[in-house]
Amino acid sequence: MSRDLDIRVCIIEDDETIREGYVYLIGNTPGYKVVGSYPSFEDAAKKIATDDPDVLLLDVELPGISGIDALPKLKKLIPEAYILILTVYEQDILIFRALGNGASGYLTKNTSPEKIISAIHEVMEGGGPMSAHIARMVISSFQRNEASPLTRRETEILEQIATGKSRKRIAQELFIDLETVKSHIKNIYHKLNVHSKADAIKTAKDNKFI
């Protein structure tokens, strides 16, 4: 018998075997209840709002609309629910798009059953469950390139430029002359081999100089 306090879980996963595996796993774990399981976003869209899940397990490689593109729509249907991504892919772009689109966690499919259960629990407790390798990629995204050709001051100024500030304003805020800022920018352009703000910002970001 499921109690009122059970964590309500929905699953969207096209592979029937895997989907039924999750249903079985979660349905037979005390404290958890499966309130819906669907093979595609289109199928889920009609009913998921009334399912009122606390947590949604979402496969990213779905037939029709992909899981990542479905994310914002699902967020609107069930704004209060936490969404955990399940995938075999570990591509940077997918991960960051998923997190940017509202996912609260990102698990690879080789995650053990116990870990999936604890991830559901963890996200309900305010955590952000991620597979180890995913977590490393996320952390790496914050890291700077040690081997930047830019000096401290140049890096600082390029960062300011990247916020959209004018050279004049940057000069004022750094208490240096406008001409000094211009000099630094010239040097930055030379070092990065670019001829515009936009290109400098792009090159610097691509190489994690800023």
Add this chain to the structure above:
Amino acid sequence: MSRDLDIRVCIIEDDETIREGYVYLIGNTPGYKVVGSYPSFEDAAKKIATDDPDVLLLDVELPGISGIDALPKLKKLIPEAYILILTVYEQDILIFRALGNGASGYLTKNTSPEKIISAIHEVMEGGGPMSAHIARMVISSFQRNEASPLTRRETEILEQIATGKSRKRIAQELFIDLETVKSHIKNIYHKLNVHSKADAIKTAKDNKFI
């Protein structure tokens, strides 16, 4: 007896009781070896390079130079080592500065001994260990504000502006007229109640509209 394969761990932590606790914990775990433990960065600086640790446990609240400011210097002394942050603080700014300065993981001090050991193991295996709440904050940093006043197109254009591109270039890349881009920007400024690129970018980023 420690074997050659043991994971070499260093500890920098000013509280002697806590430090000795870690030394004891790690030293008595098979497969791990403590090769150095110091109460401050200054003490560690002299000897840590010869300790040649695989993993460094670093307290952020250190006497003298703080752990976060010490990070880049430690990175230079032991470039191959993974650095795990240990702290009682869960402030966004500290976390992101630490990760940006080269930390490979971020653990709160209430982390259980077993988890600390598994975090050391995990980081050696290419993972990025984080406490649950930290992980959530990191994930949240990727999230957008659902309640943005900006339309899709406006958001898209403001994102382009934030990369430093000129209006003309944005128009070309989006296959729309320069005048259209200008119109969108005017609307963006009105909605955000700003009068410049820099302010629009700042307001939008602060509120996670972009």
Add this chain to the structure above:
DNA sequence: TAAAAATAACCTGATTTGGGGGAGTAGTAT
């Protein structure tokens, strides 16, 4: 079918940008 969003036009003046040159001072490393 209304309302909201996206598109486009015309005008103006102030500001910014990118690129060219040169030059002094402090600190560091060799």
Add this chain to the structure above:
DNA sequence: ATACTACTCCCCCAAATCAGGTTATTTTTA
């Protein structure tokens, strides 16, 4: 002692960009 790097400041120029005002049409979506 010297060479190097980083940081600072100065002059010049033409072209491009920016911010703000007003109006109007066509899609799209609720």
